[in-house]
Amino acid sequence: MSELPQEDPQQRWKPAWAASEARIRENAGHTAVRTAVPRNSRVSKLDADLLDDELTDMLREPVSKAMSLLRPQLVDKHRLEIDTAIKAVLFWLSAGSASRRATYGQSLQNLTYETTGHRDVLRRLRMFGALSIGGAYGWSKLTSYMAANGWADAPQNSIRRKIWRVLDRLERVTRVATLVNFLAFVATGQYKTLIERVLGLRLVFARPQVAHSVSFEFLNRQLVWHAFTEFVMFALPLVNPARARRWAVRNARAVLGLPAVTIDPVVAALPEHICAICHSVEAASTSVSPDSAAGMFADPSESCAAVNPYVAKCGHRYCYVCIKTRMIAEADECTCLRCGQHVDRIWQQI
Structure with a gap:
């Protein structure tokens, strides 16, 4: 029987190792470039x-x-x-x-x-x-x-x-x-x-072992608060506080089944030549006791007489400046202080 040729065992893996070594060096070069x-x-x-x-x-x-x-x-x-x-x-x-x-x-x-x-x-x-x-x-x-x-x-x-x-x-x-x-x-x-x-x-x-993480919670709160304040500063001049209060009172009284406007009987009983708006402003600006306030309402001052009188559609008389200012400020919510009717038009008293 003829002898088989003897092959060196190390010759089998050398070509594979040479190819692998070339790829390893190439990858190592790319890694060094990336980490530079x-x-x-x-x-x-x-x-x-x-x-x-x-x-x-x-x-x-x-x-x-x-x-x-x-x-x-x-x-x-x-x-x-x-x-x-x-x-x-x-x-x-x-x-x-x-x-x-x-x-x-x-x-x-x-x-x-x-x-x-x-x-x-x-x-x-x-x-x-x-x-x-x-x-x-x-x-x-x-x-x-x-x-x-x-x-x-x-x-x-x-x-x-x-x-x-x-x-x-x-x-x-x-x-x-x-x-x-x-x-x-x-x-x-x-x-x-x-x-x-x-x-x-x-x-x-x-x-280096500590992970560097950035928290955006504070930044988000600042952005939300900034947007909210910008909206409030934009919307606040558009809101009339007096008109909004009267609208809320009127709707609340409607839900409770009450009259739309509360009429002060003392104001309703004022003489016809007295401007109820002037009288209310004067009463609010005067610091007096309840007893003296009742006396003042009962005997209104002649300084509250209507100047350049204008009449609402309900027939009550007001100063032109007083009623016009109130109509501009309250718009659709403007009502007569004496009877509570809606005031949308006025006429000069002849």
Whole structure:
């Protein structure tokens, strides 16, 4: 019997392994490209700045009130210094301390600073605070000083005019660079300011294992309340409170089987030349006891006599201004105070 050729067992799996290894390396390359972009949330970084600004605004009011007690004009004169001092203190107590590497707003968003290829995070953070807060203050004071002293209107060959042109171009270049950096931040999510990019400071999640979830419950409540207040502010001027009250009273009395209008017998018994509206207004505006009020109704003052009298269709007489104002205010709900009939037209008494 002839011997069968002996085949090396390892030769059987080597081609399959070579093909699998190529696919694994290709997939690993694609995975590395996908994970090159950091997973930090851009919205969280921007929200952290908003939270820091809100904290500064909250502290500005009590500090301004305390300083106004010493000298009222001191607050308006040194508002920039007050804001700069508040920001510096907050930054020193938060990101500038050795135990923290993030501002209060960034801590609420589960963010912290780290450096790219460096370990001196604290020193770079303090440099960041000095440049962002102190640099902004110095630039504002410098531009204000040059504008107040007319450096822009100085002669063309003067040193002040040259310095003004250089700083103006520098400001334009800085604005363009800030815009480009922000677009890069939107694309990559790494450095949201130029100073952070220069210093190599990146915001990362302080606790990556903690899921970052955003609750929209407060936002929903604010939107609903805002929409409700806008509707109330729009509808309130359209509602006549006196007319609405009379409409409710009339319908309530109709449901209870009562007359549509309650007639005061004292008002109904007034002389014909007395305007019941004038008399009611005078009685309501006069603070008297019940006994004296009864006497006043029994003997109405001649000052309540109808001026330029107009007669309703029920025959009762009123001042033209009184009855016309009441008809405009109450519209379809206007009734006669003496008999309770509906008043929709009036005629001048001849």
